[in-house]
Amino acid sequence: MTELLYLANFNVEMCEAEVIAIDTLEDGRSDVILDKTCFYPRGGGQDWDKGEILSGNSYFDIDETRLDETGTVHHIGHFTSGMFNVRNQVSGKVDHDRRLINTRLHSAGHVIDMAINSLELDWIATKGQHYPDLSAVEYHGTWQPEQAEKLKSGIESRVNEFIRGATDNELRFMPVEEMHTICRHVPDNIPKNKPGRVVVYADNFGIPCGGTHVKNLQEIGLVKIPKLKEKKGVIRVTYTVDEIN
Numbered sequence: 001m002t003e004l005l006y007l008a009n010f011n012v013e014m015c016e017a018e019v020i021a022i023d024t025l026e027d028g029r030s031d032v033i034l035d036k037t038c039f040y041p042r043g044g045g046q047d048w049d050k051g052e053i054l055s056g057n058s059y060f061d062i063d064e065t066r067l068d069e070t071g072t073v074h075h076i077g078h079f080t081s082g083m084f085n086v087r088n089q090v091s092g093k094v095d096h097d098r099r100l101i102n103t104r105l106h107s108a109g110h111v112i113d114m115a116i117n118s119l120e121l122d123w124i125a126t127k128g129q130h131y132p133d134l135s136a137v138e139y140h141g142t143w144q145p146e147q148a149e150k151l152k153s154g155i156e157s158r159v160n161e162f163i164r165g166a167t168d169n170e171l172r173f174m175p176v177e178e179m180h181t182i183c184r185h186v187p188d189n190i191p192k193n194k195p196g197r198v199v200v201y202a203d204n205f206g207i208p209c210g211g212t213h214v215k216n217l218q219e220i221g222l223v224k225i226p227k228l229k230e231k232k233g234v235i236r237v238t239y240t241v242d243e244i245n
């Protein structure tokens with residue numbers, strides 16, 4: 001199990017770690033496993049981090065970061081010079097620009113949720129995709145088709161009000177029972193044997209989430225909602241974030 005350092009704070013983009021294992025994959029790429037990591041593996045609709053790991057004159061370029069079912073993070077890529085050995089001490093550095101894009105997109109998805117909550121729409125969030133080429137959140141719910149335009153602009157302006165007026169977000173770790181007091185939705189699959197991570201946005205809006213988040217929602221920039229669609233009870237809110245998509 002890899003210790004996930006990026007959970008502990010906003011903007012964790014560097015780490016010192018120890019090499020636990022190095023494997024070669026069928027496609028020829030190397031898979032480096034560390035005791036702890038600052039690299040976010042793909043999950044929760046947020047894309048993985050890229051970046052580099054180095055030790056002395058050895059450099060490893062990460063092009064994919066994955067979390068497996070045992071909780072181990074795999075840093076997959078190739079050595080551009082040298083090679084690591086097990087037990088080497090290494091330094092990790094996340095590709096900042098890519099992380100920032102993914103973080104802003106991911107946080108924007110949660111602000112849409114916050115807006116939907118504050119507009120008292122009884123939609124239930126089912127899935128989010130926070131990728132540069134596809135940013136959308138989906139809900140189970142109902143609406144009247146003639147309300148679509150009004151809803152779309154209502155959600156968009158509420159989202160941008162939240163962003164403009166934002167104060168700093170907070171990170172808290174708490175037992176699952178306590179999450180229900182500040183979170184609109186607590187997924188059933190959250191491990192109940194340890195405190196879980198809740199990110200608290202403005203107005204005490206708690207989000208049980210292991211992704212990376214902006215510290216202040218103002219970092220997201222302007223959000224637009226070009227499309228709002230409903231099909232068989234699934235409402236899909238497509239969004240874009242300033243200068244990303």
Ligand SMILES: [Zn+2]
Nearest residue numbers: 044209210211
């Ligand atoms: Zn999230």
